[in-house]
Amino acid sequence: MADDGMLLNFELPSDAFAPKQTFKGGSWKDRLTARKSAEYGSMKARGESGRSLPQFKEMRSKDEELILPGERPNKRPRTSEGGRGTKPVRTEPRDHRLPKSITKGEYISSLFTYNQESSTKHEEFTVDDSVSAEPSNAPLNDELATFTKLGLSSTLASHLLNKMEIKAPTAIQRKSVEQLCATDSDAFIQAETGSGKTLAYLLPVVQRISQISKQMKEEGQNFNRKSGLFAIILAPTRELSKQISTVLENLLSCFHWIVSSTVIGGESKQSEKARLRKGLNILVATPGRLADHLNSTEVLDVSQVRWLVLDEGDRLMELGFENDIQKIVSVLNLRSRKIQEHPVPGLPERRTTVLCSATIKATVDQLSSIALKDPVSISADASEKSNTEMEQAFSAPAQLKQSYALVPPKQRLVALVAALKQAFKRKGSVMKCILFMSCADNVDFHFEVFTREETSPSTENKDASEDTLRVPKMSKTDKIRQGGTIAETRTQGLATAFSGQDNPVQVFRLHGSMQQATRTSTLKAFTNCTDPSVLVCTDVASRGLDLPNVDLVIEYDAPFSKEDHLHRVGRTARAGKDGRAMIFLMPGCEEGYVEILKEGRPRNLTRHDAAELLKKGFAASSGVVGGKDWEDIATDWQMDVERWVLANRKHHEQAYRAFQSHIRAYATHTAAERGYFDLKQLHLGHLAKAFALREKPSTIRVPGQRPGKEAVAKTKEARRAQAGKAAAGSKRAHDEDDFDQGAADEQQAKRMMRMKSKMAMTGASEFNLG
Numbered sequence: 001m002a003d004d005g006m007l008l009n010f011e012l013p014s015d016a017f018a019p020k021q022t023f024k025g026g027s028w029k030d031r032l033t034a035r036k037s038a039e040y041g042s043m044k045a046r047g048e049s050g051r052s053l054p055q056f057k058e059m060r061s062k063d064e065e066l067i068l069p070g071e072r073p074n075k076r077p078r079t080s081e082g083g084r085g086t087k088p089v090r091t092e093p094r095d096h097r098l099p100k101s102i103t104k105g106e107y108i109s110s111l112f113t114y115n116q117e118s119s120t121k122h123e124e125f126t127v128d129d130s131v132s133a134e135p136s137n138a139p140l141n142d143e144l145a146t147f148t149k150l151g152l153s154s155t156l157a158s159h160l161l162n163k164m165e166i167k168a169p170t171a172i173q174r175k176s177v178e179q180l181c182a183t184d185s186d187a188f189i190q191a192e193t194g195s196g197k198t199l200a201y202l203l204p205v206v207q208r209i210s211q212i213s214k215q216m217k218e219e220g221q222n223f224n225r226k227s228g229l230f231a232i233i234l235a236p237t238r239e240l241s242k243q244i245s246t247v248l249e250n251l252l253s254c255f256h257w258i259v260s261s262t263v264i265g266g267e268s269k270q271s272e273k274a275r276l277r278k279g280l281n282i283l284v285a286t287p288g289r290l291a292d293h294l295n296s297t298e299v300l301d302v303s304q305v306r307w308l309v310l311d312e313g314d315r316l317m318e319l320g321f322e323n324d325i326q327k328i329v330s331v332l333n334l335r336s337r338k339i340q341e342h343p344v345p346g347l348p349e350r351r352t353t354v355l356c357s358a359t360i361k362a363t364v365d366q367l368s369s370i371a372l373k374d375p376v377s378i379s380a381d382a383s384e385k386s387n388t389e390m391e392q393a394f395s396a397p398a399q400l401k402q403s404y405a406l407v408p409p410k411q412r413l414v415a416l417v418a419a420l421k422q423a424f425k426r427k428g429s430v431m432k433c434i435l436f437m438s439c440a441d442n443v444d445f446h447f448e449v450f451t452r453e454e455t456s457p458s459t460e461n462k463d464a465s466e467d468t469l470r471v472p473k474m475s476k477t478d479k480i481r482q483g484g485t486i487a488e489t490r491t492q493g494l495a496t497a498f499s500g501q502d503n504p505v506q507v508f509r510l511h512g513s514m515q516q517a518t519r520t521s522t523l524k525a526f527t528n529c530t531d532p533s534v535l536v537c538t539d540v541a542s543r544g545l546d547l548p549n550v551d552l553v554i555e556y557d558a559p560f561s562k563e564d565h566l567h568r569v570g571r572t573a574r575a576g577k578d579g580r581a582m583i584f585l586m587p588g589c590e591e592g593y594v595e596i597l598k599e600g601r602p603r604n605l606t607r608h609d610a611a612e613l614l615k616k617g618f619a620a621s622s623g624v625v626g627g628k629d630w631e632d633i634a635t636d637w638q639m640d641v642e643r644w645v646l647a648n649r650k651h652h653e654q655a656y657r658a659f660q661s662h663i664r665a666y667a668t669h670t671a672a673e674r675g676y677f678d679l680k681q682l683h684l685g686h687l688a689k690a691f692a693l694r695e696k697p698s699t700i701r702v703p704g705q706r707p708g709k710e711a712v713a714k715t716k717e718a719r720r721a722q723a724g725k726a727a728a729g730s731k732r733a734h735d736e737d738d739f740d741q742g743a744a745d746e747q748q749a750k751r752m753m754r755m756k757s758k759m760a761m762t763g764a765s766e767f768n769l770g
């Protein structure tokens, strides 16, 4: 199941994050009224009468912050004038920025009040940006390190130079080409992102097969596509398989008699079978599809396979391809025993299996035990390393400039737009940016926000139109007709939200719930786009993809694991080029994640704060534009998006979905890192603002999804009443059991959900990658 389409069988309990009702903020009168109102509400629910009290929506603290029962306002920040508990110092009134009228169930809070502040020092780990770091994944500058000296034929070496503009090997290529051209032992190849691992395993494979073809010709035999399948390369995703296949075809254009092909799904098995029937010498495949063909395609003869490459080994395991790989390896072992009628001259006795990744996790040991025998470790580093050492040693490219932005939940959306505005302010400063989000719903919603038609910024008072913009109530049939999904085919648009004045920016979206053909064409369009562009995507684009000219990576939603972080930021600063990466974190427990970032041994890790981003993004250097300061401009923009969401049912539902899916995704960080991403500490009310939602989080429901605890409680009550009326004690007991069983199941469901959503959101299967 894909990440955005997941209608999982549990919903976050509406009151799960609500502490005991306490009312803070505003004057004592506000707090008293709020408490009385809440008491009145519960009396009313119990059927007791009470004197009329003001509706809660009418109450607003003096700071414009609406403090809701069930929501946790942040603690007042300490001020130099007084300790906690003293009246906060109000720098300026915010009221003028917010609409004067609000409607039932709708709460509008200011972007700039009650935000949690950072608890860490600003100076930490900030390094001078002007200090340039030597690229660590660049081609070698060593005259002795020529491809011919490493064992490649002069034909292949000159093809690399003249046709592919590859002059010298990278460090990992030097080691691996030398090793794999000379020996048949299994190998682990581990090197940082963008260091040329694809050629590190393809070059020796092509070289060895070209030698076989040469030997056959010398012995008077004809080498052609029917001579045998000699190498299989497995990759976890279709996109990656296609990319490997393209590099391979480029290489093989100097050996046109060696034929390669792919079986990766996404097209009919019949046409794949037809290709296999024609014969081929090198096959690039996804594990599931290959296992399928090994089962059902008789013409697929794997008895002569002598090279098996498992690219992105740890990812293959993460995505649950273990069984498929096990099956493939045992079929290869079994069929390699077949006695050949016409043995191929020069074909090695044993099969060489190569495992390759930028990050080597414990799971790789498992894969190694399935597929490898006494492997040699090949890393770019000069020292020989054990697996554990390799696991600890992975790092980001040295020349990559990393930073993190500490942004409170309410300001996330505006700060993101500000960062993008700043990045694309000057023509040519950033060409391509990849923006990572946690799930497909998030990608879809933000794509729409970035490409929406903006209303005139001169519209000063929009209060009058607030009610007319209200979302029309969705009828039951509408909901059914919509089926809980939004059909959206547009994958490219002009970024109205952050295009520079003379610098139009294109936005693309990519995630695993899109049709394969759309995914492929979107990637192609992004790659070929000559305008500055942003690819908003899930982790489907985090592994192995080599998209040219990406100079900025933004992780708006934190990665699910530190390995994912390295792969994401590794889409830039490739093969010695420069690159920048920024991750968004929230003040509070997420700040601790900086320690994890440091584990990737970045040469620099600069910190940005929300105010700094907003100021740079929303105002000129003077800080004031047309009499408005950057806070006003950011607020106007946020309000505009909120109104846009309210005005259209589709956008509203998209925002709902994105909010809910994001929270689910938030719960799926690896156990080791969950402490930094603690759902209980996430201020859902504030976070909703980053999705331009004005509703109370517990009321946010996506049509077709299972009701939350509140709704279940209501149903339970109704069912109890019914059971009571019918005086059917046994039935009641049965219903109770159902609910208790439901509660027990919920734990199980949550566990399943965590696993499923992690898989779906990171790309659970090659056929439906998220």
Ligand SMILES: Nc1ncnc2c1ncn2[C@@H]1O[C@H](COP(=O)(O)OP(=O)(O)OP(=O)(O)O)[C@@H](O)[C@H]1O
Pocket (backbone or CB within 6 Å): 139, 165, 166, 167, 168, 169, 170, 173, 191, 192, 193, 194, 195, 196, 197, 198, 199, 357, 358, 543, 544, 545, 546, 570, 571, 574, 575
């Ligand atoms: N020797 C070389 N000289 C110059 N460029 C190279 C060389 N080898 C590879 N490249 C280029 O470097 C880029 C990255 O290569 P590749 O995709 O193989 O990296 P990788 O190590 O597999 O990265 P990842 O871990 O992200 O998958 C590609 O654009 C490739 O063309």
